[in-house]
Amino acid sequence: MVRTVGSHGPKTMEAIRKAGLKLIHEHGYEAMTLRQLAAEVGVQVGSLYNHISTKQDLLFDLIKAHMDDLLAELEVRLAGIDGPVERLKAFCAFHVAYHILRKREVFIGYSELRSLDPNHYEEIVGLRRQYERRLTAILEEGRQQGLFQVGDNAVAAYGILAMLTGVCTWFRPNGRLTREQVAEIYSDMVLRGLVPPDQLPASSPLR
Amino acid sequence: MVRTVGSHGPKTMEAIRKAGLKLIHEHGYEAMTLRQLAAEVGVQVGSLYNHISTKQDLLFDLIKAHMDDLLAELEVRLAGIDGPVERLKAFCAFHVAYHILRKREVFIGYSELRSLDPNHYEEIVGLRRQYERRLTAILEEGRQQGLFQVGDNAVAAYGILAMLTGVCTWFRPNGRLTREQVAEIYSDMVLRGLVPPDQLPASSPLR
Numbered sequence: 001m002v003r004t005v006g007s008h009g010p011k012t013m014e015a016i017r018k019a020g021l022k023l024i025h026e027h028g029y030e031a032m033t034l035r036q037l038a039a040e041v042g043v044q045v046g047s048l049y050n051h052i053s054t055k056q057d058l059l060f061d062l063i064k065a066h067m068d069d070l071l072a073e074l075e076v077r078l079a080g081i082d083g084p085v086e087r088l089k090a091f092c093a094f095h096v097a098y099h100i101l102r103k104r105e106v107f108i109g110y111s112e113l114r115s116l117d118p119n120h121y122e123e124i125v126g127l128r129r130q131y132e133r134r135l136t137a138i139l140e141e142g143r144q145q146g147l148f149q150v151g152d153n154a155v156a157a158y159g160i161l162a163m164l165t166g167v168c169t170w171f172r173p174n175g176r177l178t179r180e181q182v183a184e185i186y187s188d189m190v191l192r193g194l195v196p197p198d199q200l201p202a203s204s205p206l207r
Numbered sequence: 208m209v210r211t212v213g214s215h216g217p218k219t220m221e222a223i224r225k226a227g228l229k230l231i232h233e234h235g236y237e238a239m240t241l242r243q244l245a246a247e248v249g250v251q252v253g254s255l256y257n258h259i260s261t262k263q264d265l266l267f268d269l270i271k272a273h274m275d276d277l278l279a280e281l282e283v284r285l286a287g288i289d290g291p292v293e294r295l296k297a298f299c300a301f302h303v304a305y306h307i308l309r310k311r312e313v314f315i316g317y318s319e320l321r322s323l324d325p326n327h328y329e330e331i332v333g334l335r336r337q338y339e340r341r342l343t344a345i346l347e348e349g350r351q352q353g354l355f356q357v358g359d360n361a362v363a364a365y366g367i368l369a370m371l372t373g374v375c376t377w378f379r380p381n382g383r384l385t386r387e388q389v390a391e392i393y394s395d396m397v398l399r400g401l402v403p404p405d406q407l408p409a410s411s412p413l414r
Binding site: 111 | 232233234235237238314317318321358359362363365367369370372373374376377384392395396399400401
């Protein structure tokens with residue numbers, strides 16, 4: 001669908017991002033042409049260059065914005081939550097909720113890592129490491145306090161992240177489970193996989 | 208790299224599959240041209256039509272062969288293994304080992320579902336459902352025997368599959384962990400996430 005927008009200003013950049021997200025998600029980065037992109041935005045191809053210098057810039061911008069938002073919102077979500085069990089629960093609930101809402105960004109952030117230039121690739125991998133470290137720090141804290149039985153923090157973190165992210169591939173907003181229910185079921189599986197039941201408060205439903 | 212092969216027979220079809228897998232993995236299905244494919248195989252574009260009728264046929268063939276192999280090998284792996292705990296362990300070990308070895312097929316089977324024609328898509332989704340049902344059957348058996356605490360068989364199955372499949376994105380053959388170690392760590396996390404410790408044999412390392 002072609003919409004007509006002005007060719008300047010942040011509104012156009014926002015429209016370009018939105019169109020790029022849609023087209024890369026549907027066709028893949030390499031297959032998407034700037035002509036298609038311009039048509040989707042409703043501007044001339046030449047006008048794109050007022051906002052992005054290359055297709056690569058747009059891809060990087062999309063994936064980086066996703067990672068920046070993810071890191072910033074996690075920070076907000078974890079602020080003031082103490083103790084590794086509660087922090088891990090909050091992490092799981094946040095990750096599931098965030099990823100369900102941004103399925104296309106998640107898909108592109110995975111499938112089009114291959115298409116990033118080496119320096120862009122390194123930067124994104126660095127941001128991912130930062131995010132993973134937020135989780136491994138929680139796992140390590142729990143292990144040190146004798147609360148979690150973790151064989152290997154990094155492997156456990158990868159496993160947990162993959163499990164939680166996987167929700168993107170099957171969750172349907174009008175399915176039989178709500179976003180909150182799914183987040184809870186997944187948190188429970190993660191917690192149960194790490195926490196020996198006698199360490200949990202007597203009131204815990206996991207016990 | 209262009210290799211020269213005969214343009215007839217199963218060897219060429221095998222070379223086409225291999226080249227298709229490589230090119231779709233690197234560039235995406237939509238971006239891959241039959242010209243690129245022929246060059247990679249080392250034949251004329253026209254010769255491709257002795258083996259595949261369309262690019263879509265090749266994509267479907269690649270994803271279907273992957274699913275058929277997965278289902279057949281799982282059958283072999285689970286044969287003669289009794290009891291839900293042992294069967295779940297075997298399932299996890301099999302899934303991790305299989306997916307590590309077939310990272311490109313796994314990537315394409317996920318990222319290019321979008322590119323399958325509707326009837327092909329339905330067929331692949333049906334095969335996936337079959338595979339998922341093998342896992343939910345194990346979970347249900349364990350639940351009925353009071354061995355597993357599963358909130359929701361389907362959600363647990365999706366979570367487990369995503370976690371196990373995620374190994375593809377980070378496992379490096381020459382990294383610090385072997386395939387067997389990773390399979391064991393992951394099996395443990397899954398089992399611990401489902402099995403109340405007092406149900407396990409006293410000898411179990413999970414206890």
